Amino acid sequence: MNFDRLKEKLEILADAAKYDVSCSSSGGTRKNKxxxxxxxxxxxxxHTYTEDGRCVSLLKVLLTNHCIYDxxxxxxxxxxxxxxxxxxxxxxVDLTINFYRRNYIEGLFLSSxxxxxxxxxMERLVRVAKKLRLEENFNGYIHLKSIxxxxxxxxxxxxxxxxxxxxNLEIPTESGLKLLAPEKNRADMISPMxxxxxxxxxxxxxxxxxxxxxxxxxxxxxxxMIVGATNENDLQIIKVADHFYKNFNLKRVYYSGYVPVLxxxxxxxxxxxxxMLRENRLYQSDWLMRFYGFKAEEILDPxxxxxxxxxxxxxxxxxxxxxxxxxxxQTADYRMILRIPGIGVKTAKKIVHARRFQVLNIxxxxxxxxxxxxxxxxxxxxxxxMYLRYLTDKNFRKLLIGGSSSKFQNQFSQQLTLF
Amino acid sequence: xxxxxxxxxxxxxxxxxxxVFEYRYKDVEIFNRERFHQENIFAEIHExxxxxxxxxxxxxxxxQNIGKSGINQLLKVFLSEDPESEQIILSAIKQSIQHxxxxxxxxxxxxxxLKISKICKSVDxxxxxxxxxxxxxxxxxxxxxxxxxxxFNVIPLIRKHFKDRYQDQKWMIYDLRRNYGILYDxxxxxxxxxxxxxxxxxxxxxxxxxxxxxxKLWQRYFTKTNIVERKNLKLHIQHVPRRYWKYLTEKS
Numbered sequence: 001m002n003f004d005r006l007k008e009k010l011e012i013l014a015d016a017a018k019y020d021v022s023c024s025s026s027g028g029t030r031k032n033k034x035x036x037x038x039x040x041x042x043x044x045x046x047h048t049y050t051e052d053g054r055c056v057s058l059l060k061v062l063l064t065n066h067c068i069y070d071x072x073x074x075x076x077x078x079x080x081x082x083x084x085x086x087x088x089x090x091x092x093v094d095l096t097i098n099f100y101r102r103n104y105i106e107g108l109f110l111s112s113x114x115x116x117x118x119x120x121x122m123e124r125l126v127r128v129a130k131k132l133r134l135e136e137n138f139n140g141y142i143h144l145k146s147i148x149x150x151x152x153x154x155x156x157x158x159x160x161x162x163x164x165x166x167x168n169l170e171i172p173t174e175s176g177l178k179l180l181a182p183e184k185n186r187a188d189m190i191s192p193m194x195x196x197x198x199x200x201x202x203x204x205x206x207x208x209x210x211x212x213x214x215x216x217x218x219x220x221x222x223x224x225m226i227v228g229a230t231n232e233n234d235l236q237i238i239k240v241a242d243h244f245y246k247n248f249n250l251k252r253v254y255y256s257g258y259v260p261v262l263x264x265x266x267x268x269x270x271x272x273x274x275x276m277l278r279e280n281r282l283y284q285s286d287w288l289m290r291f292y293g294f295k296a297e298e299i300l301d302p303x304x305x306x307x308x309x310x311x312x313x314x315x316x317x318x319x320x321x322x323x324x325x326x327x328x329x330q331t332a333d334y335r336m337i338l339r340i341p342g343i344g345v346k347t348a349k350k351i352v353h354a355r356r357f358q359v360l361n362i363x364x365x366x367x368x369x370x371x372x373x374x375x376x377x378x379x380x381x382x383x384x385x386m387y388l389r390y391l392t393d394k395n396f397r398k399l400l401i402g403g404s405s406s407k408f409q410n411q412f413s414q415q416l417t418l419f
Numbered sequence: 420x421x422x423x424x425x426x427x428x429x430x431x432x433x434x435x436x437x438x439v440f441e442y443r444y445k446d447v448e449i450f451n452r453e454r455f456h457q458e459n460i461f462a463e464i465h466e467x468x469x470x471x472x473x474x475x476x477x478x479x480x481x482x483q484n485i486g487k488s489g490i491n492q493l494l495k496v497f498l499s500e501d502p503e504s505e506q507i508i509l510s511a512i513k514q515s516i517q518h519x520x521x522x523x524x525x526x527x528x529x530x531x532x533l534k535i536s537k538i539c540k541s542v543d544x545x546x547x548x549x550x551x552x553x554x555x556x557x558x559x560x561x562x563x564x565x566x567x568x569x570x571f572n573v574i575p576l577i578r579k580h581f582k583d584r585y586q587d588q589k590w591m592i593y594d595l596r597r598n599y600g601i602l603y604d605x606x607x608x609x610x611x612x613x614x615x616x617x618x619x620x621x622x623x624x625x626x627x628x629x630x631x632x633x634x635k636l637w638q639r640y641f642t643k644t645n646i647v648e649r650k651n652l653k654l655h656i657q658h659v660p661r662r663y664w665k666y667l668t669e670k671s
Contacts, residue, residue, distance in 0.1 A: 001629075001632075003632045003635075003636070007635065007639055010636055010639060010643070014639075014643040015643045018643070018644045018645070019646070034586065035586050035587055036586060036587055037584075037587050045547075045550055046551060047551050047552070048659060048669055049655055049659050050641070050644055050646070050655070051650055051652060052645055052646045052649035052650050052654075052655070053651040053657075053658065054646075054649075055658070056644065060644060095636065098633050099633070099637060101555065101557070101563060101585070101588055102554060102556070102557070102563070102633065102637070102668070103553050103554060104554070104637050104669075137587070257649075259646060274648055274649055350527050353526075354526060354528050356521075356525075357521070357526040357529075358526075358528050360528065364527075367527070368527055368533075
């Protein structure tokens with residue numbers, strides 16, 4: 001093994017892969033076989049965090065950053081004058097296994113620039129996964145990037161060896177995609193996704209009848225959208241996400257605030273701030289849709305197409321729907337308790353358990369972990385609640401913002417503080 | 420006030436709890452014998468001798484009332500080494516005997532139960548972090564060795580995780596603070612208790628010849644996968660508190 005050359009390649013190909021957001025290793029169900037290496041747990045493990053605060057769970061690299069496409073937002077685009085490199089299949093396998101053995105990672109996230117054409121590239125990605133599974137007896141997590149336009153046969157093989165597959169939608173709107181990635185089209189992205197989706201539902205049917213059906217993309221599919229490279233609004237983004245959750249059974253949609261790295265007249269200028277707060281609000285909305293029972297239409301509507309940057313989306317919903325409040329902690333059902341600003345899934349569950357034993361008051365709520373500074377205005381306690389009088393106050397919103405400043409406010413601002 | 424002294428094992432603690440009921444003690448405190456310093460010379464001392472059948476009887480009663488997961492929670496409180504842990508566990512067991520039908524561990528409005536839930540949360544977090552932040556280093560004899568120094572005694576809680584994961588390599592995890600560990604030799608996965616602290620002098624000279632190379636590759640990967648434009652050290656430290664940095668190859 002030539003470690004110096006390997007190190008050089010790793011530096012180039014990790015650097016080029018870093019803008020891909022997905023790094024989660026969750027949803028894996030692959031158990032270790034006797035005497036083999038690796039085991040995947042449903043919740044996944046973040047093994048470390050980069051200095052930008054993002055989790056590192058998988059070895060996330062490109063197989064190569066050679067690319068025939070010239071997408072404006074991508075550092076690996078063909079017209080960009082950068083160092084190029086390509087791993088051999090053996091090198092990726094060796095890095096994965098040796099990092100895994102030292103407990104640095106949960107597995108591999110392998111993406112690639114497109115060299116030659118879709119199938120040649122996809123075939124190479126599949127070969128890495130196949131070698132890991134069949135020759136190295138590796139049962140850790142493998143996430144492969146599906147290449148738009150890849151054939152059904154290759155997608156079939158990919159799904160047999162990988163845990164998760166993903167295709168990045170990149171730009172939320174078709175017009176935006178046309179502008180920034182004229183050589184790509186939505187149809188080429190959709191068709192491998194559709195193939196995997198059908199395969200997964202077929203697998204689930206067969207699983208009910210036969211015991212030993214080989215796993216087929218057990219951790220499902222995900223995608224990512226870049227936010228802020230074109231002028232789409234948050235409503236459009238949430239609608240796209242909702243569409244893919246509903247019609248493609250996606251496990252996750254990731255949002256990536258555009259980091260301006262390239263000079264191009266079609267793109268925001270290099271001095272534009274990364275829209276971190278907006279990205280954060282989109283993730284909060286995503287959580288509301290996946291875990292809190294909110295519909296996309298409830299989070300935003302055509303009259304207000306952007307998420308409120310001052311307050312979180314749940315609080316924002318509550319302010320628009322004051323008629324739903326106050327909610328009685330002792331009698332309301334779980335679904336409504338989840339809708340109280342400042343109460344999360346875990347606290348809501350604790351409330352439903354604890355109220356069987358005694359009547360809850362505001363002190364209990366604090367101890368159970370609710371953000372009482374927000375929640376207190378929306379709850380009716382059996383003993384009464386003096387904060388309820390603010391519900392009808394015209395300046396309620398101001399009061400709320402004054403009383404609870406977002407913990408992200410300073411963190412996500414790139415403005416330097418003087419002292 | 421009666422003071423029960425036990426040997427510091429979980430079975431010993433359960434034996435002590437059994438004897439609280441057996442002798443109908445009302446006003447009691449339970450202490451680990453090794454950590455006990457007698458302050459009140461008039462206190463009545465009751466020495467507990469660990470008896471597995473007594474511990475078993477407490478366990479089976481508990482399993483009926485609060486289930487295996489409830490016992491697991493009490494075990495986590497025990498492993499937290501919290502100075503109040505014996506008192507809290509006794510309180511929970513008493514409540515569980517009084518209300519056998521309900522799972523009293525869900526009564527979060529009770530102070531002792533809330534403490535249990537909080538301690539479990541801390542211990543779980545530490546356990547999870549130990550599955551994440553353990554870094555094995557390959558030694559000349561092919562064993563993958565990791566040293567840890569967690570705030571809570573989590574080794575019993577991570578054994579299965581690593582056992583499931585690494586079946587085709589020999590490995591060891593050693594708790595520096597508590598001077599014991601787990602060892603997997605391709606067949607068995609057992610605790611080991613050395614008489615003296617392991618001698619880790621010239622540790623790095625005993626590395627396998629390729630170890631330094633993979634460490635360097637990992638460090639370079641860690642640096643290169645960071646997006647400088649998004650730098651957020653506050654968030655970074657929130658996720659990886661400084662006290663864990665000593666474990667992390669990428670941080671050295």
